[in-house]
Amino acid sequence: xxxxxxxxxxxxxxxxxxxxxxxxxxxxxxxxxxxxxxxxxxxxxxxxxxxxxxxxxxxxxxxxxxxxxxxxxxxxxxxxxxxxxxxxxxxxxxxxxxxxxxxxxxxxxxxxxxxxxxxxxxxxxxxxxxxxxxxxxxxxxxxxxxxxxxxxxxxxxxxxxxxxxxxxxxxxxxxxxxxxxxxxxxxxxxxxxxxxxxxxxxxxxxxxxxxxxxxxxxxxxxxxxxxxxxxxxxxxxxxxxxxxxxxxxxxxxxxxxxx
Numbered sequence: 001x002x003x004x005x006x007x008x009x010x011x012x013x014x015x016x017x018x019x020x021x022x023x024x025x026x027x028x029x030x031x032x033x034x035x036x037x038x039x040x041x042x043x044x045x046x047x048x049x050x051x052x053x054x055x056x057x058x059x060x061x062x063x064x065x066x067x068x069x070x071x072x073x074x075x076x077x078x079x080x081x082x083x084x085x086x087x088x089x090x091x092x093x094x095x096x097x098x099x100x101x102x103x104x105x106x107x108x109x110x111x112x113x114x115x116x117x118x119x120x121x122x123x124x125x126x127x128x129x130x131x132x133x134x135x136x137x138x139x140x141x142x143x144x145x146x147x148x149x150x151x152x153x154x155x156x157x158x159x160x161x162x163x164x165x166x167x168x169x170x171x172x173x174x175x176x177x178x179x180x181x182x183x184x185x186x187x188x189x190x191x192x193x194x195x196x197x198x199x200x201x202x203x204x205x206x207x208x209x210x211x212x213x214x215x216x217x218x219x220x221x222x223x224x225x226x227x228x229x230x231x232x233x234x235x236x237x238x239x240x241x242x243x244x245x246x247x248x249x250x251x252x253x254x255x256x257x258x259x
Contacts, residue, residue: 011060013096014085015159016107017145018044018129019117021167025107026085028177032186036071036080038063042095044088045128048137057097060084088129090144091151091158104159105184108152109167111145111247112258115237116222119230134236142240149246153253169254176254 012035016022026037041063046053064082071080089095096102118141122130131137150156152164163183169176181188226234237243251258 010101010103011064011082011084012103012105014083014105014107015089015091015148016085016087017109017114017141017148018087019121020107020109020114021171022085022087022107025165025167025170026083028188029083029105029184029186032181032184032188034075034078034080035083036067036075037083037085038067039085040087041084042086042089047089048128048140057094060096060098060102063096088141088144090147092147092156100160102161103184104162106148106151106159106162106164107167108145108148108164108250110250111149111243112234112238113168113222114145115141116226116230116234119233119237120222120226123227123230133233138237142237142243146242146246149250153246153249166250166254169256 014022014026014029016025029035030037042054042058063084084096086095091106118130119132121127122132128137131141147156147158151158151162152166163180165180170180177188223231223234247258
């Protein structure tokens, strides 16, 4: 069997950052088609603790073949699209070997809400990926967000067959979700208020993966839920001129204003 199964199945790569709403969007995508999701094949904690731990590009087949028995137990032999989601890795260097024919989905969240969520998480639990000050890990996260934002703005073209999603618009605008669904080629059957993300330990703020209309407003005002120390760190992050400039461009491009 080896890698033959991968060659016969379409493969999508989902690029995002921790606390950017990855699993809410992935669950929504899965509701509209037949997908086998391989979550987080590259643990960022390993890379942060030992830079260069992962030798990219990695053969896609190596990732898929490790999960083939789980796929067969869950889905049998019926065809499915592989959906591989990666978090907190740059896109300027290919992560996988065979790029031709892959669909790349890029999710970007407003930086203030993204980093507010990451900072809140950092002060709840000690995790390598969530720093509590402006250290090298935080600077790395800022650089990755900037790289993702430039790609969504079409300033760069690192990803082939790219479909971009701006989370803040996605979670608040049904028409935008319909446009994304049409572009991806899916027919989601679930409404957002029925989705709960099992992965990622839910929200940094309430522990639930809720993305319904009642919380959509709060998702864009995460700063308001930080304490004084957390707010100070967020202010440091948002003070970076490049962050400010990219944020304004994203909001303008997607017809939104700063909350």
